[in-house]
Amino acid sequence: xxxxxxxxxxxxxxxxxxxxxxxxxxxxxxxxxxxxxxxxxxxxxxxxxxxxxxxxxxxxxxxxxxxxxxxxxxxxxxxxxxxxxxxxxxxxxxxxxxxxxxxxx
Numbered sequence: 001x002x003x004x005x006x007x008x009x010x011x012x013x014x015x016x017x018x019x020x021x022x023x024x025x026x027x028x029x030x031x032x033x034x035x036x037x038x039x040x041x042x043x044x045x046x047x048x049x050x051x052x053x054x055x056x057x058x059x060x061x062x063x064x065x066x067x068x069x070x071x072x073x074x075x076x077x078x079x080x081x082x083x084x085x086x087x088x089x090x091x092x093x094x095x096x097x098x099x100x101x102x103x104x105x
Contacts, residue, residue, distance in 0.1 A: 014085035
């Protein structure tokens, strides 16, 4: 989404959905956030919508027995900013599996 839009995304790490199991095994915020940002096999749909539509989306999802969580915002400055609950920047490793480079030396 970042490259396609040419815009920035701010992600509020404290708002990321966290399973009970993940929270129990990773009480340390930094470790949990690093896993959430680069781990795999625990998926949620990520999409953008106008801020004015957030409440209606949450209501529609809840009516269907699903949840939706606002985890950030789109801004005009290019790049990705990861924010801790206190507003400070979080430096994440460029981790995770790259499906496009796998098997290529």
